Amino acid sequence: MKKEIPLAITFISGFLLVLALFIPHKPFGNLEEIFNDWYIIVSGFTMLLGIDSLLGYNFGKIRRKEKDAPYALILILSFFLTLLWGVIEIIRTPEHNPFSPSSTFSRYFYNSIFVPLQSTMFAILSFFIASAAYRAFRAKEFNSALLLVSAVIVMLGRIPLGQGAAPYVITIIFLIFAWYFYSEAVGITETRIKLIYILVAILFVVLIYPIGWVYLRQHIPSFSDWLMNVPQMAGKRGIMIGIALGGIAMSIRIILGIERTYMK
Amino acid sequence: MKLAILLLLWQASPVNVRAYDTPNDAGGSITVTWGLDTTWAVSKIEIYRTQDPNVPDTLIETLFKVETQFQDLGVVDKTPYYYRVQIYQGDSLIAEGKTTQPAISTAQWFNSRRLSVLIILIFYTAFLIYFIMRARVDKNLFIRKIAGLEAIDEAVGRSTEMGRPILYVMGLGFISDIPTVASLAILKRVAYKAAEYEADVIVPCYDPIVMVAAQETVKEGYIEAGRPDLYKESNIYYLTSDQFGYAAGVDGIMMRQRPGAVFLQGYFYAESLILAETGHSIGAIQISGTTAVTQLPFFIASTDYTLIGEEMYAASAYLSRDALSLGTIKGEDYIKMVLVIIIFIGSLMETFGIGNHMLVNFFNIF
Numbered sequence: 001m002k003k004e005i006p007l008a009i010t011f012i013s014g015f016l017l018v019l020a021l022f023i024p025h026k027p028f029g030n031l032e033e034i035f036n037d038w039y040i041i042v043s044g045f046t047m048l049l050g051i052d053s054l055l056g057y058n059f060g061k062i063r064r065k066e067k068d069a070p071y072a073l074i075l076i077l078s079f080f081l082t083l084l085w086g087v088i089e090i091i092r093t094p095e096h097n098p099f100s101p102s103s104t105f106s107r108y109f110y111n112s113i114f115v116p117l118q119s120t121m122f123a124i125l126s127f128f129i130a131s132a133a134y135r136a137f138r139a140k141e142f143n144s145a146l147l148l149v150s151a152v153i154v155m156l157g158r159i160p161l162g163q164g165a166a167p168y169v170i171t172i173i174f175l176i177f178a179w180y181f182y183s184e185a186v187g188i189t190e191t192r193i194k195l196i197y198i199l200v201a202i203l204f205v206v207l208i209y210p211i212g213w214v215y216l217r218q219h220i221p222s223f224s225d226w227l228m229n230v231p232q233m234a235g236k237r238g239i240m241i242g243i244a245l246g247g248i249a250m251s252i253r254i255i256l257g258i259e260r261t262y263m264k
Numbered sequence: 265m266k267l268a269i270l271l272l273l274w275q276a277s278p279v280n281v282r283a284y285d286t287p288n289d290a291g292g293s294i295t296v297t298w299g300l301d302t303t304w305a306v307s308k309i310e311i312y313r314t315q316d317p318n319v320p321d322t323l324i325e326t327l328f329k330v331e332t333q334f335q336d337l338g339v340v341d342k343t344p345y346y347y348r349v350q351i352y353q354g355d356s357l358i359a360e361g362k363t364t365q366p367a368i369s370t371a372q373w374f375n376s377r378r379l380s381v382l383i384i385l386i387f388y389t390a391f392l393i394y395f396i397m398r399a400r401v402d403k404n405l406f407i408r409k410i411a412g413l414e415a416i417d418e419a420v421g422r423s424t425e426m427g428r429p430i431l432y433v434m435g436l437g438f439i440s441d442i443p444t445v446a447s448l449a450i451l452k453r454v455a456y457k458a459a460e461y462e463a464d465v466i467v468p469c470y471d472p473i474v475m476v477a478a479q480e481t482v483k484e485g486y487i488e489a490g491r492p493d494l495y496k497e498s499n500i501y502y503l504t505s506d507q508f509g510y511a512a513g514v515d516g517i518m519m520r521q522r523p524g525a526v527f528l529q530g531y532f533y534a535e536s537l538i539l540a541e542t543g544h545s546i547g548a549i550q551i552s553g554t555t556a557v558t559q560l561p562f563f564i565a566s567t568d569y570t571l572i573g574e575e576m577y578a579a580s581a582y583l584s585r586d587a588l589s590l591g592t593i594k595g596e597d598y599i600k601m602v603l604v605i606i607i608f609i610g611s612l613m614e615t616f617g618i619g620n621h622m623l624v625n626f627f628n629i630f
Contacts, residue, residue, distance in 0.1 A: 018385075022378055025371040029290035039440060043473055050472030050502035057501040068520050121508035125534060128541040136565035236557055239573045241603065243555045246574030247442050248385070249596045252392055253581075254445065258588045261449040261481060261580055 007257040014255035055079070082109065149173065150227055153216075157224020166220045170212030178204035279361030283347040288378075291341045291371030296334045298349045298361055305353050306330050312348040317366075321348055339369045392595040399591030407593055412551050412569035413582050416450070416527075417457055419549045423524025424461040428548075429499075430454060431523035432467045432478075433514055433539060435530030435554065436507060439473045442577070443555045447529040448481045449580030450553070454527060455485025459494055467500040468517060470510050475502045511535035515542045528552040528567065529576065532559045540566035553579070 013035065020031040058072035066072075137148045156162035156169060178201040185197035216223065253259035279298045286293040296311060308328050313336065314321035325334060339345055344366030351359040399405055423430050432451055437444035451467070458465045465482055469475035479500045486495040503513040515538065518526065526543040528536070528550065536552075536559040543550045544566050552563035553571030563570045571579065574596070581589030612618075 022375055022382055023373060024288055024290040024375050025373045026290055029371070043438075043471075046472040046476070048472075049476060050469075050505075053472070053475060053502040054504075057498055060498060071516070117512070118506075118508045121512050121538065122534065125538055128537045132537060132541055132562060132565040239557055239560070242574035242600065243557070243577075245388075245596050245600060245603075246577035247555070248388060249392060249592045250442050250446060250577045252389060253589060253592055256396075258396070258586070258592070259445070259449070259580055261445070261452050 003260075007260070011255055011257065014251065018255075085109075145177075153220065154224045154227055156216075157221045157227075162224075163217065163220055166216045167212040170216055171208050174204045174208045174212065178202075279349055279351060279359045281347060281349045281361035281363050283345065283363045283365070283367035285367060285369050286335060288372055288375040291369055292337060292339060294336045294339050294345055294347075294367045294369050296336060296347045296349065296363075296367075298332055298351075300330065300332055300351070301359070304351065304358055306351055306358075307354050308352045309334075310350040310352070311336075312350070314346050314348075315343065317346050321346065341369050341371065344368050388595075388599050391599050392592050395591040395595035395598070396588050397591075399587040399594070403587050405587070405590045405594050407578070407582060407590055410571065410575050410578065410582055412553060412571040412575065413450075413579055415549075415551055415569045416453055416583075419525035419527075419551055420454060420457040420461055420463060422549055424458075424463040426524040428522055428524035429464040429466050430458055430525045430527070431514075431517060431521070431543075431548070432465055432527045432529070434467065434469060434474055434478065435528070435532045436470050436510065436535070437474070437531035438471050439477055441531055443531040444474055446576045446579055447553070448477055449583065450527065450529050450576075451478060452481050452485045452488075453579075453583045455482040456489045459486040459489035459491040462491070462494060464496065464499055466517065466521065466523065468503040468510075468514055469501065470503065470505060472502050475500060507533060507535055511538045514539055518542050518546055518548070522546055523548050526550045526567075528554070528563065529571070530554065532556050532563075537562040537566060543567070 016028070016031055017035065020028045023029065055076065058075050061072040062069045062076075133151070136144070137151060138144055152169060152173065156166045181197050181201035181204065185194050185201065188194040188197060250259065279300075281296065281298045283294055283296045286295045298309075300306065308326055309331060310323055311325045311327070311334050312321035313324045324336065324338065327334065336345070336347075345368075346363050346366055348362045349360060350357055420430055432454055434444060434447050434451070437447070439445070451465075455465050467475075467478045467482065469478060479497055482500055483492070483495050483497075486492050504510050517523075518539075519542070523546070526539075526548045528539055528543070529552070532539075532554050533556065536554070536556070540550060540552060540563055550567035551569045551571075552567040553576040554560060554563060555573050555576060557573070560570065560572060564572075578593050578596075581593050
């Protein structure tokens with residue numbers, strides 16, 4: 001019974017919610033809303049579990065005198081200070097909800113501590129984007145090179161200076177590719193392959209003018225849009241279709257009780 | 265004055281007003297529509313309602329923008345209502361219309377707009393059930409190798425060799441999100457392997473319910489591996505329910521405890537790259553997985569292995585090798601093939617401008 005009852009609850013709840021999607025008539029029509037309300041009520045109570053876990057974990061660190069115990073102490077002090085401050089404010093001004101944005105405490109806490117900390121964390125993202133892009137765009141192989149070229153085109157197409165800078169950037173990229181193929185050709189002994197490499201290097205040099213200075217100079221924003229709206233969107237939608245189908249299959253597995261990892 | 269109003273009303277153009285029961289709803293709603301001339305500079309539209317055509321109607325709504333439809337949500341089911349609409353240009357009445365038929369609101373038993381979803385769902389479920397039945401007979405269904413899942417054992421092993429714990433991050437999803445449930449399946453496998461190698465698994469959680477589920481899952485993994493004595497409940501704890509607070513907390517754990525393997529499995533938002541890059545900076549082997557399409561490029565750039573979208577959903581079946589679960593994956597693959605064929609045919613028809621055809625009508629319902 002320890003397994004059967006949760007499985008039965010899952011089956012009935014899942015099946016009713018599927019029915020509710022197609023039947024607007026009461027009592028099915030507002031089932032999702034009712035279930036969501038129940039979920040919010042239950043999750044409100046589980047916050048107590050979370051607080052218990054958080055405090056227990058950090059008190060344990062202090063008790064064991066771990067290396068990062070000072071951080072645990074700061075967390076516990078901040079927690080109780082916030083709680084105490086809120087309680088005092090309720091006692092002093094019962095009609096004043098301390099957690100409403102107009103509350104002095106809430107405003108001070110939110111604007112002076114919370115927002116700057118959040119902004120700091122979010123700001124770090126820009127540095128991480130740069131470091132991740134650097135690694136992803138290193139043209140070590142054909143795929144990376146393709147990614148690099150696409151990224152440069154998209155970036156040039158999206159910035160105000162892009163149209164003017166495009167011919168110069170494309171010239172530099174094509175010259176790098178030409179140099180790469182030429183330097184590879186130098187080390188190759190077989191004449192035919194060497195010739196192909198040299199021809200590719202020459203092709204890159206020849207294409208600088210028609211592609212960089214004629215076509216992309218005028219069309220880089222539309223080419224950038226095309227890259228985003230056609231090849232990028234096609235790949236993205238392929239993944240999204242897979243996710244949707246996978247999600248339905250997973251839901252059916254859960255409703256039928258095949259997938260039970262969420263329970264003991 | 266009365267004469268002026270009468271003159272205005274006489275001059276006002278007629279407006280074709282229709283009132284009807286709002287389709288595909290749970291009742292309590294009537295939709296009123298009217299026509300507008302494009303030459304009118306409409307300043308406001310007044311909607312009047314009455315239950316008896318012999319009694320003067322009352323104003324129920326004034327719209328101050330150009331609209332041709334209004335949904336009246338203040339009606340009682342199975343009661344007839346009559347509507348009238350007046351359209352103004354400045355303060356002058358330029359058009360008005362009155363309903364000729366009473367509108368009665370009722371609740372519907374089927375949402376016809378979702379017919380296509382129902383057809384697809386029945387078709388898809390039938391496919392899945394067929395393959396589940398087939399899996400009962402044929403136990404050796406072939407599923408291609410998923411590198412990210414194959415690497416779990418390697419990551420746990422390497423982390424143990426280095427004498428470091430394993431960090432498992434479940435993202436910002438709640439237990440009602442499917443990626444979180446899928447993540448629990450992977451966590452179970454990680455816990456099982458960690459118990460075998462006698463390693464620690466740290467799971468900082470964003471949501472208390474997810475924390476409880478994660479505690480049960482890890483415990484189950486340790487029990488299955490025959491090492492319940494090694495399970496530490498204190499390693500699976502609640503951190504915070506704030507996005508960047510959570511990112512900061514997890515980053516702190518990474519920097520202080522230096523895990524040898526980091527698993528980022530679940531639903532992530534903008535914090536994904538912050539977590540993945542910090543994991544990279546400490547030299548941990550990282551296996552990520554998410555269904556958040558916008559975060560996938562970040563994971564692919566920063567982590568060693570990435571479970572892309574549906575691969576994450578397939579994880580529990582792949583790892584458990586349970587025939588019934590594998591059957592659903594097989595069914596999913598076949599339905600995907602059917603969809604690819606339909607999309608291909610649809611694209612060809614659109615490209616070559618084939619119209620007024622049975623297939624076009626068929627595609628239109630989707």
